[in-house]
Amino acid sequence: MIHPYALVGLFLLVALVFGIAPILLAWIVSPKKLNPRKTQVYESGNPTFGETWIEFKPQYYLYGLAFVAFDVEAAFLFPWALAHNQLPLYAVLEAVVFLALLGLGLLYVWRKGWLEWM
């Protein structure tokens, strides 16, 4: 009997092959006639100006933070949902409290104005 995760690993390798093969093939058969104009950064025909790798709009970072908090919460909910059939009613009520606390967190973020586009 092969361990299930070994099969997942095998499948990931196969998927990697399917990811690499077309690009490798294209790299072999495609023409290679580069010139400075071709390799310019595409900016609708204008020469690029200024630095590209800059710190960008902090709003995205705030959404990222909120995501981390809520994704961890989702990870906690998985085992609870899985055991739901065997749980007594009070465990469900506990989850209600848990989610209500998170809901308060969401409300806080909302009232704080972090969900508005600044």
Next chain:
Amino acid sequence: MDVVPGGSTPIPAFLLRLLGAFAMALVPLVLILFLIWESRKVIGRMQDRLGPTNAGTYAGPFALFQTFADGIKILTKELIIPDGADRPVFIAAPILVVTVAIAVWAVIPLGPAGLQVVDLDVGAFYVVAMSSLAPFSMIMAGWSSRNKYAEVGAFRAVSQIVSYEIPQVLALLAPVLLTGSLSLQNIIQAQSVPYIVAVPLAALIYFLASAAEVGRLPFELAEADSEIVAGFFTEYSGMMFGAFYLAEFINNLTAAVVFAILFLGGWRGPWVDQVPMLGAVWLLLKAFLVFNVLLLFWAAMPRLRIDQVLGFNWKFLVPLGMVVLLAVALVDKLLPLVGLTDPWPRSLGLLLANMVLGLGVVGVLSWMGRRAQRRIVRREVAP
């Protein structure tokens, strides 16, 4: 495979597994070649065009093999890496995006037993985990290109995908909770009544969230061709562009298939007991239906702004997802107390709860809408 001498039994078994894995990985690739053609035809018709009709004379009836012709063409195009790009990351991004898109199919059950690479006991979790790897390839592509359009596209894509992952997971927990298992095979087997009957609200949330995950209009901000060229893959050409295009369609198909498994009963259908292979047909038919709904969204919807998309998620889908999950959990606990334990009464009880909840949500929304309207009117009246 001559590592171990002699034809001992493990090697054929291993080879069989390898062949199975290859076959399974080919399923989305082959299907997608025709689904791309079908999408282009449908979109064409929706926009009063014919769509692809023929590529030379070699594309077959109704240009059925148009995608093959395009594939061959794209293979012979030059791979251009722009100046100043971070080369290893730039090349790794399209490889990763295809790998991740295919990797989900390891746990997709095409039929009752055996028609699956592996029935992981955390299958649903695996699907979520793999689909949350996609933003990595997007930020890799966008950041390494050193192009401003690509960077904006990557930021948009990542913020949108990670945001919509939360309602997606919350909605996914509803079938998991009703089944008591994360294995996709068990989830299908538990659906003598498809879960879309029992938890339509969770299905709706899941559908919207996965439409946003795969970047279909109206959530197509990551690409937004009329604003930021092609978003995070602006700088890609040739087969590297093809990889992103392919992965996008595979993700669409995967989203449709996973929706069909979680809410439409997967491979369940008439005569599957006699002919297990028929399960794949039922599953793919259901997935085709969902795929086409996504497609009609694409054809019919305008593009939203990024703040609207994120606001819709955080201010509507996330709270709604939490409430729906709790309502399902509570009602499912309370139903046995009034003696509803058989599949149909239980589903109908949950359906009733969902309908009440849905009506409540519509009521709250229309109340909020009226209040906002009044505020606007008041502002216009006041000097």
